[in-house]
Amino acid sequence: MDNLIIAGKAYSSRLLVGTGKYKDFDETHAAVGASGAEIITVAIRRTNLGQNPDEPNLLDVLPPSRYTLLPNTAGCYTVDDAVRTLRLARELLDGHTLVKLEVLGDPKTLYPNMVETLKAAEILIKEGFHVMVYTSDDPIAARQLEEIGCVAVMPLASLIGSGMGILNPWNLQIIIENANVPVIVDAGVGTASDAAIAMELGCDGVLMNTAIAAARNPVLMASAMKKAVEAGREAYLAGRMAKKLYNASPSSPVDGTIAGSLQQKDRDKS
């Protein structure tokens, strides 16, 4: 089996999905189901004080018994906020330690602050968390995060929620070639071909949210993403043919065509 192994646990799906921005829990449930994802991200937020107490809970729709929940630190701009958020998540999820760390540096681009991300990752790892970490596509930052013990590095393909696709495949490739932990493209995927390209580059997985949730038909896009990730992975494993810039190479036999036979006859007559 070609499994994705994260922190010692095997997953058959290499597509990880977020649960934000859906119309309602029914759509969340249907899209997550169609994606085939086993690891799904959730955010940790204050309870709404005026909330209807009977309002359904996300964890009822996506039970931790069925999915590996990946609590995130979306919206955290400091080490302290990120660490506290994940401590709360661990308590909320009965001691669950697999988390997605992101420490942002700028509200407009949601670009990660790598200095703060490294500090937060160090604290969390010391406290026993298994940290999957959102990072810029800087190969050195990715290497440092791996060195301090992150269980997966998750470089952006382009900005969170932008749908701009894989903007720097060369950097991703450097990260992939040097990494000894799974490399998961997190953020920027816009459509199925982007996911396939990420996998063809050799990424171990792809994490996305908006590309599915903001599609006109999220459930259908979730299914498309599942296939794209599988197709990209198979293409990567199969090993693509070499590109030939100038020399075309026919797919059919060169010999035995009837081409030119009439001209040959004309030449014999003369």
Next chain:
Amino acid sequence: MIQLIVNGQPQRFPVSPAETGTRDTDAAALNVTQLLEHMGLQGKRIAIERNGEIVPRSKFDQPILADGDQLEIVVAVGGG
């Protein structure tokens, strides 16, 4: 009554007579289970932080909440 800052908002909560009978008002304390009942959150999947520290479920029945405490009560929501 004691005042707690819950999710950034000051809120007043009554302290049960049994508690106030045994303590002076300043030291009046509430436990988390009672607090969650007041808020209609009993039995919900939540996690609580008090003054920056996690309150484990094992401490929900201990009268640890005191006037001025800063609490964060969180749930899991959709996110990417």
